[in-house]
Structure formats: C-alpha cells, structure tokens
Amino acid sequence: MMLRIGTRGSKLALKQSEWVKGKVEARYPGMGVELVRIKTTGDKILDSPLSQIGGKGLFVKEIEDALLEKRVDLAVHSMKDVPAALPDGLMLSTYPEREDPSDALISVDGLTLDELPVAARVGTSSLRRGAQLLHIRPDLKLVPLRGNVDTRLRKVESGDLHAVILACAGLKRLGLAGRITQVIPPDQVLPAVGQGALGVEVRDDAGLIHILEFLDHEPTRITVRAERAFLKELEGGCQVPIAAFAQLDGDRILFRGMVAELDGSRIFKEETAGSQDQAEAIGIACARNLIASGADKVLEKVYGWARDARPLHDDP
Numbered sequence: 001m002m003l004r005i006g007t008r009g010s011k012l013a014l015k016q017s018e019w020v021k022g023k024v025e026a027r028y029p030g031m032g033v034e035l036v037r038i039k040t041t042g043d044k045i046l047d048s049p050l051s052q053i054g055g056k057g058l059f060v061k062e063i064e065d066a067l068l069e070k071r072v073d074l075a076v077h078s079m080k081d082v083p084a085a086l087p088d089g090l091m092l093s094t095y096p097e098r099e100d101p102s103d104a105l106i107s108v109d110g111l112t113l114d115e116l117p118v119a120a121r122v123g124t125s126s127l128r129r130g131a132q133l134l135h136i137r138p139d140l141k142l143v144p145l146r147g148n149v150d151t152r153l154r155k156v157e158s159g160d161l162h163a164v165i166l167a168c169a170g171l172k173r174l175g176l177a178g179r180i181t182q183v184i185p186p187d188q189v190l191p192a193v194g195q196g197a198l199g200v201e202v203r204d205d206a207g208l209i210h211i212l213e214f215l216d217h218e219p220t221r222i223t224v225r226a227e228r229a230f231l232k233e234l235e236g237g238c239q240v241p242i243a244a245f246a247q248l249d250g251d252r253i254l255f256r257g258m259v260a261e262l263d264g265s266r267i268f269k270e271e272t273a274g275s276q277d278q279a280e281a282i283g284i285a286c287a288r289n290l291i292a293s294g295a296d297k298v299l300e301k302v303y304g305w306a307r308d309a310r311p312l313h314d315d316p
Helices: 011-027 061-068 127-136 149-157 168-173 206-215 218-233 276-308
Strands: 002-007 032-037 074-078 090-094 103-107 121-123 141-143 163-167 182-184 198-203 242-249 252-260 267-275
Touching: 002 011, 002 061, 011 032, 011 074, 011 149, 011 168, 011 198, 011 206, 061 074, 061 090, 061 198, 090 206, 103 149, 103 168, 121 149, 127 141, 127 242, 127 252, 127 267, 149 163, 163 168, 198 206, 218 242, 218 252, 218 276, 242 276, 252 276, 267 276
Parallel strands: 002 032, 002 074, 121 141, 121 163
Antiparallel strands: 074 198, 090 198, 103 163, 103 182, 242 252, 252 267
C-alpha cells in the first residue's frame, strides 16, 4: 500500500510531514509513504501581510483540493493554519501530541521584550501577536514580515530589525530552539488557536483513519477542538486579533480566550472551565462571554475594515 501525504514545500511543513511519514513507516514496515509538495496561495503571495490578502485557508485550500480530487490521501497541517470549517467530505482524523504553543522572541544582543529599546523595530505579520505586543509595549514599531523562518531570522542577524516573534513549536521542530531569546508565556501573549499542534486531514475513509489512529494524542485532540469551536463561534480569520488556549487539568478544561483592538489599545479576555467531555461547549461559552463583554464591537470594526479594504485574496 502506498500513502501520499500532501504538504506545503516550506522547510517546516516538510519537516512535519516527514515526521508523520517516518512514524507511519515504522509502524507499518510494508507500507510506502510519499510526500507530494503543493504550493498554496499563502506560499505564492509573499509581498503582502496575510491580513491584507484576505480569505481563509490560505495555507491549506490547494492541499484540500488535492485531497478531494484523490491526488493525495492525507495532509499534515499546522492547526493554526486550518479554518474552523472544513470542506464537505474532509475531516481531521488525528492530532499528534502538541509541541510548545508559546510564542518566542528572537532579538539582537539577547534582549527580552521588556529590555528592547524604545521604538524598537519588531517583525511580525500576525495581528494577534501585534495587538498583544502593542498592549504591553505601545512604543514598539511593528514591521510586516513574511517568508520562511530562515528569512525572518536573517532580518535580525542583519540588523534590519531589533527582534522577530515566531512560534516556539516551529523553531523547535527545525532544531532552532537555541535561537530563542525569550519564551513568551501564554499569560502574557495568548497563542493562536491550535498553535503548536499538528492535524492530519483525510477523506472519510474508515480504513485510513484506523491506520493513523496510533498517532492520535487525546489531550491534544480535546484542547484543540475546544479552541477551534471558539474560533468558529467568532467567525475568526487572519484579519482579526483572536487568540485562545485550552489546557487540561485532570478531567477539566481551563480555557482562555481573547479579542483585541488592532492597535492593542483594548484587549478583551475571558476564562472559562468545565469538564473535558464538553470541550466544544466550553470554547463556545468563552466566545459568547467575550461578545457579551463588548468584543463584538471590535469584531464588527475589524470585519468591516477587512471588507472595505477589498483584498486580493495565519503566520508561522
């Protein structure tokens, strides 16, 4: 039997897909696994911030098309790139164990976020990161940043930027954990929905789902499902500073959600908790509490801005 994994061609995406490939081949020695590289819209447009490109699924749509057309059998995604709603006929079957969900600061001279000079230039194209950074340090000058991890790190090495913000998980998977100056904890900068987690997307194929189930990590499945329910309730996309993080404490879920003004001037945060068998309901409850607390006005403003911008069309 031969399995074809659809993957983006970036170094990080290939590393993640190769990890799944290796696990499957080790579990099933007689099975062949092939990586099929697919270029997505998000990979093609590198001269604009994701928030201005618009749309959802910028890093997954073409791969999902390949799944539906049976050109590939499964796809390995960074869960923070996957929209809350999947195309008919596709499902997320497997969630391997989550890596560190935190954001990381990589800076000149090993300076922490608090130590960066006044008006320091910090690279990020994530509105979520930007809003929270500006809430902490309104003096920072945020610089839109696209490209792969190496490209972003070079911006610091060359002195173009004082610092960049990237996901800890990607740096660790690429063997670049040593480049991290500071791990920014979730209680300071809340992660993106699904950050640090991988998801395997397939067609509704019972045989394939059974083959992959050994990779599934139940705590990751439970917490990411809660976060994605939160995202779906808020109709979130890359134009909105939305964040969420769920943790298991025994058989309970502790859930934190956030919606922010683009400039970081106001941040709405809510915490909810409940039984792990109510994962999606907990995420939805947190979203509704945020709306009730006034976050709906921010969403209306941002969604209106995104529509008015009439864009042509989530940040590693």
